[in-house]
Amino acid sequence: MTMTPPGGVVPCSTRVMNLSHFLTQTARRNPDDIGFVWREQQWTWREMEARVDAMAAALRDRFGLRKGDRVLIQSANCNQMFESMFACFRLGAVWVPANYRQSPEDVAYLAKASGARGLICGAGFPDHAHACREAAPDLAFTIAIGPADFGEDYDALVAQHLGRTVPSVAVERDDPCWFFYTSGTTGRPKAAVLTHGQMAFVITNHLCDLMPGTTREDASVVVAPLSHGAGVHQLVQVAHGAKTILLPTDKLDVPTVWRLVEEWRVTNLFTVPTILKMLVEDESVGRFDHSSLRYVIYAGAPMYREDQKKALATLGVVLVQYFGLGEVTGNITVLPPVYHSLEDGPQARIGTCGFERTGMQVEIQDDNGNPVAPGETGEICVIGPAVFAGYYDNPEANAKAFRNGWFRTGDLGHMAEDGFVYITGRASDMYISGGSNIYPREIEEKILQHPDIGEVAVVGVPDPLWGEVGYAVCVARPGVAPESLGLDRWLDGKIARYKMPKRFIFWEALPKSAYGKITKKMIREELERRGEIASKAPA
Incomplete structure (x- = not known):
């Protein structure tokens, strides 16, 4: 039959x-x-x-x-x-x-x-x-x-x-x-x-x-x-x-970027917020004609509002923001030029990464994969033709990345009633520096290869230039003077320069949970208590 x-x-x-x-x-x-x-x-x-x-x-x-x-x-x-x-x-x-x-x-x-x-x-x-x-x-x-x-x-x-x-x-x-x-x-x-x-x-x-x-x-x-x-x-x-x-x-x-923009009448470019900040704050921006620009597209990290205003004042209403991971090839949300405004009114849409890309669907889900109500925080998940086929030769990662057909971004956020998405946090300890994703575990493993280091935890902290930078909190082995280690020199060549922590801080011991685990939350709280980083403003 x-x-x-x-x-x-x-x-x-x-x-x-x-x-x-x-x-x-x-x-x-x-x-x-x-x-x-x-x-x-x-x-x-x-x-x-x-x-x-x-x-x-x-x-x-x-x-x-x-x-x-x-x-x-x-x-x-x-x-x-x-x-x-x-x-x-x-x-x-x-x-x-x-x-x-x-x-x-x-x-x-x-x-x-x-x-x-x-x-x-x-x-x-x-x-x-x-x-x-x-x-x-x-x-x-x-x-x-x-x-x-x-x-x-x-x-x-x-x-x-x-x-x-x-x-x-x-x-x-x-x-x-x-x-x-x-x-x-x-x-x-x-x-x-x-x-x-x-x-x-x-x-x-x-x-x-x-x-x-x-x-x-x-x-x-x-x-x-x-x-x-x-x-x-x-x-x-x-x-x-x-x-x-x-x-x-x-x-x-x-200066060479702006010279080329003028020479070739460049109409679009793709960048990250930290580079865009450098481009508009350099004195050379005023020496070359950049009026040909129609789209200056930035992604990879949120952009500080003051930096956004500076770029708009310098370049005009040409900014385009998108949110997207490599796995979705940038195709999750978009914030077009019309929603970028110098004025802090409703049209500015401050803090949003935009709305769903054409042909893509975004859903904010709870831990069980159920959609949450508008304004409620959950994990940002996405489906659509831009989602990748999966990770090569990595079934474990694939199992974690997908749930009920949805790709799980690992980013936390909420969606407003009108469909605009706001990223409010990260589900992992990853931080973004200069538009590049930095994963502390890789750096920690490298630092722990040093024979005189017993413990380490790397956390991302806010930075006005790079968005975030890494602080490596280390514990030297007994009898070793921390100032003698020169970890930045020792790490040179072992990790890419953009992954290098900005600061190396030494403590006698790292705080641990009741289960004996080193948690980044406790590290951050101790950094705040010691005055190494600013305390978060109350919500």
Whole structure:
């Protein structure tokens, strides 16, 4: 007996467009438009398409890369890094970008955990390349961006294969395209699996909610690593033929940002509140014409109201805020320019992270997964096409991340009657510094490797520049003088610089609960009692 499917509809194939086709489409429509600018070089869309085809041919024919293989990328922003994303996508391979500021040990872990088949590494990171080879002996190839002795030269491979055309490999909606590394409460990075179908929705959603009206006449300047949110943002630019301009230096140089905004008539940029604060407070902002800006998009952390006012007074009503984790690729809520106001009236919507993104649904839930009433605090949960496929090779993390089909953000908040969402706290001890998620457990484990440290607890405390910074409260072993340890020097090279605690405080012992546990709540209370941090104002 043949069963009739629900609704009488026979499910069809879930095949979707390969994301690399965005570049192909733009190159067809606007072949001679400038698509990418870095330092003194410019590439048209036709040239970018040709270089991506060439690298895809090299990866496929020279190194045997196939659909589903992972390629780890360790590089500062450059045209080759951006091209490698499309080359991987074109072959149905998975792009695995690392935050280039991470230590060799951190990146070596990613090489092993991702099961990477190859590594594309900037010439300035030989220690990272060697660490990856040692940790992941199954790496079949290493390609160097720039002259280096640890791999074949990227541009030489492109030159050898120019003129080759590589058709995009057929992909389905749930085929992975990007391992977006995030961290959990254990401190070990987890690979959020982003897929071709999911990312097609994300790109459409960004164009709809964050920067409507984006066309080939637009331009975007990059002030953050392409390995994470900025990479998603620039992929969006390609979809509508807007050019991307990279900073000529690895480090943020504010006058250069404003010079490029004026020179290229930049219309949008993606950043985090701490960098936006630096941009608008630098004297150079008044020396260059930034009137072309339509959307200055910030995410990653709340923005202090005074900083928001300064940005609005300096740039005009161009601010766009969004709330979203890597697992949802930024697609949870949005606060458009119209809700950013210099005046502290109802239109300003002070303290909110906005309302639900188009096509997404947010629900505030209690500990049992039930929705709570408007204004009541609970965990912010989300469903929709932007939610990732899950964590790679991590069933335990997946079980914790999803409940009844909802993705659990781990953030606490409430929703007003009119649908605006307010984040009120965090379910974990994670803190955000300069737009980067910092997980104390990872830092604590590193500090505890020091032979003269017996106990440690790292907590995030408010900071006017970075949003939050880490305080490491330590207990030295008996007979050891704390001032002799130099923990900041000892940690140098063992953790990324942005994870380094701002202060190291030594106590004779850490307060513990009745169960003998060190709790962050008790640490904070003791820091307040000792006057190390300000007491919270009464509610």
